Amino acid sequence: MEFKDYYSALGVERTASDDEVRKAYRKLARKYHPDVSKEPDAEQRMRDINEAKDVLGDKDKRAAYDALADRVARGGRPDGSFEPPPGWDTGYEFHRGPRQGPADHADFSEFFSSMFGDAERRGATRQNYRARGEDHHAAIEITLEDALNGAERELTLRAQSLDAQGHPQWENRTLSVKIPPGVHPGQFIRLAGQGMPGHGGEPAGDLYLEVRIAPHKLYRVEERDLYMTLPVTPAEAALGAQVQVPTPTGGVVEVTVPPNARGGMKLRLKGRGFAGKTPGDLYLLLEIALPPADSEAARNAYAQLAQATSSFNPRQHLGV
């Protein structure tokens, strides 16, 4: 396991005040916000700074982390790897209060989980605290076909459970997740009882998986709509045609291309996107594919076309 330097993640000195930690976090959180950031590693950086803030922004966690960092500095391993010394956190209590927001820790590093995950729970147990376990949040990326048709997928999670002595422990848990047909991107799948264990005999929390759709070679997903590029020949576009189009659920439908269709024109297949209260549509973006002039007959045909349409100037708007 790698020792995480939370101070350098936030770019602050170890002597930084709470206010300096908060300011540094907010500045970086804006810089790496996924909606505005142009940095290629924005998502990972955002996770790192969130984790660093969770520890350095909490008086008890920060004190325990500082004490641990000192011990590591005195007796670190040459390869930089790290195992927490037994009982390293004696004398510190961490406790997630009921109003501390979503338990986002699923995204945090192994280092964080082994340091603070267990300790938070022990803190809760010591205080005779009774509450349902926290819900956990994670994302699951599935193929478009699985989203539309439903599927069963294995998912490995780091999850907390209690050992025979009732002590919390982390384990890798493989879950078989049934994906109901028709889930759309951004929808949450709820796995009952797969969140954090309950406190004081109360039931476990749930796990919420946010559905993400993996990039597809034919279809692009925009909310509930699907987009596909549909290549047509100049003759099909000019004269109109019936063409066959594959649908994401596996079938083939016949689509009418209207006469005088242009490249970039959008044809809509209503209700062929994701299901829902307002079902999404499948959009076909027309793209004119030119047949190659690689035979005498093809060259003659192009020459005849040029002759027949000699008054057509595609560069008229350029003034030439």
Added chain:
Amino acid sequence: MANFSSVTTTTAIGVSHPLAANELAHACGADTAWVVQLVEVGIVQVTTTDAPPERWEFSSTDLQHALEARRLERDFGVNLDAAALILDLQHEVRRLKAVLRANGVD
């Protein structure tokens, strides 16, 4: 470290499996009073505002908005009115980016 496999009951949050107000609150590490505030500022939508909170039903989109609002509160200390505005702007940015992508401008 144990490694076991189990089949779990899964439900997709939506029209046929909505979230109750207390479930939405629990998923966000908050309480029902907070969900009432979300409804008041319009971060989440209820179809029947005159029904009591116990009868409210929420969708996946509501859960997503509520989680985002909770993070804005926690990480930036914003109030819920400002969070509602930030979320509106954020969704508009995402919508416009999608329009750009759909027109081949990235």
